Amino acid sequence: MEQQLTREKLKQLRALVGEGDRVAIVVQDDPDPDALSSAIALRTLLGRNKLTTPIFSFAPVTRPENRTMVHLLEIEVAPADTEELASFDRIAMVDVAPPYFNGRLKRVDVVVDHHPGYVGGQAVFEDVRPGYGATATIMTEYLVCAGERISERLATALLYGIRTDTLMLSRRVTDHDLQAFVHLYPHANYNLLKQMDRPELPLNFARVLAKAMRRLKTTDGIVVLYLGAVDRDDLIVQMADFCLQFEEVEWTVVGGKLGPNLVLAVRNNGLGRDSAGEMVRRLFGELGSAGGHREMAKAVVPFSIWRKREGTVRQAEVEARLRGLVSAYLANLSAEAQAG
Ligand SMILES: [Mn+2]
Incomplete structure (x- = not known):
């Protein structure tokens, strides 16, 4: 049933975003690995690159592990600005729901999230699955459903996103998360994962x-x-x-x-x-x-x-x-x- 849902949703999503649209992906303040990986997954899913579909956040990445991830996987996150974002054709958000931004966004078109509590109806496209352990799991299902090639970088990011949001598959984890994890595992770069797990220590x-x-x-x-x-x-x-x-x-x-x-x-x-x-x-x-x-x-x-x-x-x-x-x-x- 989930597969059917994902197929439907994928069709809607792609129909909503036009070929020439400028799309902005907005993530939570100080975004975590689930948000960051979901953002680059959405970009891949829409067949776009960082120029046509930049990632924005109102507050930069601060946690050392997350900074290491951003650095190693070369994920660029631009500072968000309410006025600048209003000029984009489409605004998407992943791993977060519209009420979080509390007026900082004038509108939103796409929402993909797994946090409970969002009532819905504030965006044209919404896929919120509160049962899921990570948004990266939903994004993985989309990529698989679309038959997209999942690059090593993307697989590593998504795997890391699922792992951190479910505390190493020990918290709030569902069969969906496990399946996504198993699917991504052979494509990921273990060396990079290891480096993200243990951020560099300052010499002193x-x-x-x-x-x-x-x-x-x-x-x-x-x-x-x-x-x-x-x-x-x-x-x-x-x-x-x-x-x-x-x-x-x-x-x-x-x-x-x-x-x-x-x-x-x-x-x-x-x-x-x-x-x-x-x-x-x-x-x-x-x-x-x-x-x-x-x-x-x-x-x-x-x-x-x-x-x-x-x-x-x-x-x-x-x-x-x-x-x-x-x-x-x-x-x-x-x-x-x-x-x-
Ligand atoms: Mn999450």
């Missing part, structure tokens, strides 16, 4: 890393490290992922000072029953913002608040205190589980 991070590695120890499968001041949020996350690879490690909690905040990344190996999201909410929810899923979570605590409660912001003491909090929390859970 080597010093932080070396110091932290000397302190690395595991107690009851738990690694806790506090790095002190770091330049970027993702360095904390990468460190938490990295430390999870050592044998016997079940949990990693890595903190860093980012501006005025203590930022924490929590990971676990997914084999236990305790949730990383639950941990950060219980330990840090009252101090700042904290949340996440079973295997990955994040907390941001202003140091002003941390200092009031813990009395110290010195590196060794912060690390020891974090270790104490995390160990006690997990020990308590396992005691409860044994008792229960």
